[in-house]
Amino acid sequence: MSSSVDMKTYIDEAEAALLHTYNRYQIVFDKGEGVHLYDINGKEYLDFCGGIAVFALGYSNSAYKEALKSQVDKIIHTSNYFYNVPAVEAAKALKKASGMDRVFFTNSGAEAVEGALKAARKYAYLKDGTTDHEIIALEHSFHGRTFGALSVTGNPKYREAFEPMIGGVKFGKMNDLESIKALVNDKTCAIIMETVQGEGGIYPAEPAFLEGVRALCDANDILLILDEIQCGMGRTGTMFAWQKYGVKPDIMTSAKGLTCGVPGGAFLMTEKVAQNSLKAGDHGTTYGGNPLAAIATATVLSEYERLDVLGNVRVVGAYLYDKLEELASRLGPSVIAGHRGVGLMQGLEFTSPVGPIIERCMSAGLVLINAGSNIIRFVPPLVITKSDVDAMLSILEKCI
Numbered sequence: 001m002s003s004s005v006d007m008k009t010y011i012d013e014a015e016a017a018l019l020h021t022y023n024r025y026q027i028v029f030d031k032g033e034g035v036h037l038y039d040i041n042g043k044e045y046l047d048f049c050g051g052i053a054v055f056a057l058g059y060s061n062s063a064y065k066e067a068l069k070s071q072v073d074k075i076i077h078t079s080n081y082f083y084n085v086p087a088v089e090a091a092k093a094l095k096k097a098s099g100m101d102r103v104f105f106t107n108s109g110a111e112a113v114e115g116a117l118k119a120a121r122k123y124a125y126l127k128d129g130t131t132d133h134e135i136i137a138l139e140h141s142f143h144g145r146t147f148g149a150l151s152v153t154g155n156p157k158y159r160e161a162f163e164p165m166i167g168g169v170k171f172g173k174m175n176d177l178e179s180i181k182a183l184v185n186d187k188t189c190a191i192i193m194e195t196v197q198g199e200g201g202i203y204p205a206e207p208a209f210l211e212g213v214r215a216l217c218d219a220n221d222i223l224l225i226l227d228e229i230q231c232g233m234g235r236t237g238t239m240f241a242w243q244k245y246g247v248k249p250d251i252m253t254s255a256k257g258l259t260c261g262v263p264g265g266a267f268l269m270t271e272k273v274a275q276n277s278l279k280a281g282d283h284g285t286t287y288g289g290n291p292l293a294a295i296a297t298a299t300v301l302s303e304y305e306r307l308d309v310l311g312n313v314r315v316v317g318a319y320l321y322d323k324l325e326e327l328a329s330r331l332g333p334s335v336i337a338g339h340r341g342v343g344l345m346q347g348l349e350f351t352s353p354v355g356p357i358i359e360r361c362m363s364a365g366l367v368l369i370n371a372g373s374n375i376i377r378f379v380p381p382l383v384i385t386k387s388d389v390d391a392m393l394s395i396l397e398k399c400i
């Protein structure tokens, strides 16, 4: 049997055994090295997807790999009945990186959003003793697939078949402060938004909008929840995207690059919210913050410092931005409808669906993903170099 037959065999077996909830590319990956992936036939792919904005450190970070291996040899799970050293290290490092006061570790991004919403509802409940508090979210947002996260996801297509949602959620528009103000009433307990919308098409919040939302929250004692699951962990050039705006959330969520591949996430809050929301018995998880996930977070954060990952994102992100601008002007407005984003989170909007371009890039050895039907999303590992950007662009341009 040739190895290409093997690939098809695995795909057929996967389709026979797994629930079909993903439309997958017809590739079975086997390993990663640096910023490259290799399929089971040994074909090399330059990775500008990073496991959907996850593998910030690329695939060959030896400190990360060794930390995980030695933790496997020690212990990988203890339960939250007990303390473990990696979770303490991870929480301390995350507090330092974010300036937030308290951390709750989860198993995924969606679960971090769930916890953030529960904390906001509890905060409001403790304030006025009632239970019908409302949350404002944004159109085109994405916060995950569990019920709470889905309820605040601003794309009706994801929600429709699963109604009713958690209730009390209203949707305003990104960068339209008046649309948010119009939704605020004395039942509003939180405004949740991505600092830079990811799945919805790479839309950064404008500074005036985020400042306005913060002021609105302050004036009405509403909690601002910033979802930094995709745009956080250095992707836009600061550790968390909101740090560039000088606007601090009351609660924030993190995942993806936080653990760089080991399932994990977190929600963090200020001391004020912590003192007035979730208490012992209100929230929990079996796995969240277990030693394996926690050592991943602690090591990721120390590697960010050692490698100056943020510095690299700023330099290479600016280079990518300029190169995509050049490409956009070469191709012209009949092909390119827009270019948005910052750092290593950028989107190139085409005038027609990008599926065929992405398929051709995959065949040519470049992994790219979309964000909406017409937008190619660039969310590579944060350790890519300018020459990786050049290599990506030369394949992409041939495939357009």
Ligand SMILES: Cc1ncc(COP(=O)(O)O)c(C=O)c1O
Pocket (backbone or CB within 6 Å): 052, 108, 109, 110, 111, 113, 142, 143, 144, 145, 194, 198, 199, 227, 228, 229, 230, 231, 255, 256
């Ligand atoms: C902004 C944002 N929030 C939440 C999620 C959900 O995270 P997870 O897939 O880990 O549940 C995602 C995933 O893409 C995301 O981009």
